[in-house]
Amino acid sequence: MLGEKIKKNYKSIVEKFEKKESALISLLYEIQKENNYISDGDISELSSLIDMPYSRIKSVLTFYTMFNQKKTGKYHIQVCRNLSCSMSGARNIINFIKENLKINEHEVSDDGLFSYTTVECLGACGSSPVVMINDTYYENMDEKKLRELIDKLRKE
Numbered sequence: 516m517l518g519e520k521i522k523k524n525y526k527s528i529v530e531k532f533e534k535k536e537s538a539l540i541s542l543l544y545e546i547q548k549e550n551n552y553i554s555d556g557d558i559s560e561l562s563s564l565i566d567m568p569y570s571r572i573k574s575v576l577t578f579y580t581m582f583n584q585k586k587t588g589k590y591h592i593q594v595c596r597n598l599s600c601s602m603s604g605a606r607n608i609i610n611f612i613k614e615n616l617k618i619n620e621h622e623v624s625d626d627g628l629f630s631y632t633t634v635e636c637l638g639a640c641g642s643s644p645v646v647m648i649n650d651t652y653y654e655n656m657d658e659k660k661l662r663e664l665i666d667k668l669r670k671e
C-alpha cells in the first residue's frame with residue numbers, strides 16, 4: 516500500500532517533468548524510500564494515481580536493480596557480481612553474508628535488519644569488490660571490513 520507521503524506528493528513530482536513517463540523513476544524512488552521495497556499493490560495504486568498502465572510501470576521497475584520488489588531488511592546489501600568484482604572476491608563476500616547473517620538472496624534476517632541481493636555492475640569496477648548498503652557505496656570490500664560494518668550497523 517502506498518505511503519501517505521507519496522499520495523500527498525506525487526502530483527508535485529510529476530509536474531517537475533515534461534512527460535509523466537519521465538517522472539516514473541523519481542516516483543518509484545520515493546515509494547521505495549518509504550517502504551524499502553515496491554509491491555505489486557504499490558504499482559497498482561500508482562497506476563491509478565498517474566493513469567499509466569501497470570505493465571509500463573512494472574517494466575521500468577524490473578529493469579533497474581536499484582528497485583526492490585520484495586521486502587528488505589532495514590539495511591539492504593547489494594553485492595556486485597559482475598566481472599571485476601567476481602574476480603576480486605565477490606563470491607567470498609556473498610558466502611560471508613549467507614553464513615553470518617543466515618540468509619539467502621532476497622531473504623530478511625530474523626532481526627529484520629539485513630537482506631541482500633546480487634546485482635550487475637555498480638559502476639565502481641576500479642575499486643572492486645563493491646557492495647552498496649542502502650544508498651552508500653563500500654569499495655575494496657572484504658570479509659573483515661564487512662564484519663566490522665555489520666557490527667556497526669547492528670548498534671545503530
Ligand code: FES
Nearest residue numbers: 595597600639640
Ligand atoms: S564489476 Fe563490480 S562495480 Fe563494476
